[in-house]
Structure formats: structure tokens, C-alpha cells
Amino acid sequence: MKILAFAGATRAESWNKKLIKIAAAGATAAGAQVTLIDLRDFPMPLYDGDLEATNGIPENGKKLKALFLEHKGLLISSPEYNSSITGVLKNAIDWVSRSEPGEKPLAAYAGKVAGLVSASPGQLGGLRALVHLRSILGNIKVLVVPEQASVSKADQAFNPDGTLKDEKQRAQVEGVGKAVAALLAKLA
Ligand SMILES: Cc1cc2nc3c(=O)[nH]c(=O)nc-3n(C[C@H](O)[C@H](O)[C@H](O)COP(=O)(O)O)c2cc1C
Numbered sequence: 001m002k003i004l005a006f007a008g009a010t011r012a013e014s015w016n017k018k019l020i021k022i023a024a025a026g027a028t029a030a031g032a033q034v035t036l037i038d039l040r041d042f043p044m045p046l047y048d049g050d051l052e053a054t055n056g057i058p059e060n061g062k063k064l065k066a067l068f069l070e071h072k073g074l075l076i077s078s079p080e081y082n083s084s085i086t087g088v089l090k091n092a093i094d095w096v097s098r099s100e101p102g103e104k105p106l107a108a109y110a111g112k113v114a115g116l117v118s119a120s121p122g123q124l125g126g127l128r129a130l131v132h133l134r135s136i137l138g139n140i141k142v143l144v145v146p147e148q149a150s151v152s153k154a155d156q157a158f159n160p161d162g163t164l165k166d167e168k169q170r171a172q173v174e175g176v177g178k179a180v181a182a183l184l185a186k187l188a
Pocket of ligand 1: 011084124125
């Protein structure tokens with residue numbers, strides 16, 4: 001039950017970086033082994049077919065894909081940019097989806113289980129980004145659990161230590177991590 005957890009954000013004070021820790025804690029409490037990573041540690045050029053044809057997948061894309069391959073589950077906390085996911089997240093998804101010689105198509109995604117959460121200072125909490133993310137992942141053969149959580153007014157929702165002020169909301173976010181761990185356990 002290995003789960004890779006990350007936010008679709010890079011900035012240091014990202015609300016989604018705080019939120020992913022809470023979802024990850026839910027998965028850990030349910031018995032999963034969670035690896036929390038920061039996409040800032042995997043800077044990559046924007047996907048470009050010519051670049052790929054010349055140089056292959058960039059080093060950080062390969063490193064990220066290797067991590068995906070080592071984990072059966074994914075937990076993602078996505079910001080919402082202009083009603084969708086961030087360019088950083090989509091670019092990472094795109095590079096990781098590229099096959100290398102001898103690899104099956106979508107090797108890093110097919111058969112994975114994912115859970116989604118989001119946070120935004122806005123009223124919808126990033127919910128519209130999750131609609132897109134669920135669709136993208138479903139189309140690349142990832143099973144996304146129905147449980148999800150969106151934290152609205154994120155700029156007021158967290159305590160200084162990164163915990164959520166609202167207990168019910170904390171349980172809901174942890175519940176997404178738990179749901180991924182529980183489904184992985186059933187599938188094992
Ligand atoms: C280019 C851009 C577009 C944005 N569009 C939206 C949006 O459509 N909906 C929304 O709720 N917030 C939007 N925001 C505000 C983000 O939710 C806010 O910057 C948030 O803090 C980003 O997530 P993070 O804290 O994890 O970095 C946008 C921010 C940027 C920079």
C-alpha cells in the first residue's frame with residue numbers, strides 16, 4: 001500500500017501543500033506507506049515533442065515517473081487556476097505519461113488508485129479543478145475514488161501549524177487518504 005502524495009503547486013506557502021499533508025496523514029493512519037514529494041524538486045521544461053525526440057524525457061521527468069512506478073496509489077492536492085488545474089501539474093502528468101522503449105503505454109498510471117483534494121481562497125475551494133483532474137486521470141486509466149474534499153476560503157481555514165481549523169473538514173480530507181488506502185487494501 002504505497003501512496004505517492006503531492007500538491008499541484010510549487011510555492012512555499014501553498015495551501016495545497018498544507019492540505020496534502022492532511023490527506024496523507026489519513027492514508028498513513030489507515031496503514032498505507034506514504035511518500036510526500038514537492039513538485040518544486042522536479043523542475044521540468046514544458047512538454048515539447050521536438051525536445052523529447054532529441055533528448056528524451058528530462059531527468060526530473062524520469063525521476064518522477066520512477067516514483068509513480070514504485071507506488072500503487074496517488075494523492076493529489078490541486079490548486080485551481082482559471083477553473084482548471086495548474087500548468088505545473090498538467091506538465092508533470094504529461095511528461096510522466098510518456099513511454100520509453102520497452103514500456104507499456106501509460107505504465108505509470110494504468111491500474112493506479114487516486115484520491116483528490118483541493119484548496120483555494122475562493123468560494124468553491126478549487127472544486128472545478130478537481131472535475132478536470134478526475135477526468136484526466138480517468139482517461140489515463142487511473143481509478144479515482146469518489147471521496148474528495150475542497151477547502152474554500154483556504155486563507156482562513158488553516159491554523160498557523162498547518163492543521164485545519166474545522167474538525168469536520170479535517171476528517172473529510174483525511175477520509176480521502178483513508179479511502180485510497182482502503183481500496184488499495186481490497187485490491188491487494
Ligand atoms: C493564474 C491564476 C489563476 C487562478 N484562478 C483561480 C480560479 O479559477 N479559481 C480559484 O478559486 N482560484 C484561482 N486562483 C487563486 C488560487 O486559488 C490561489 O493563488 C491559491 O493560493 C493557489 O494555490 P496554492 O496556495 O496551493 O499555491 C488563481 C491563481 C492564479 C495565479
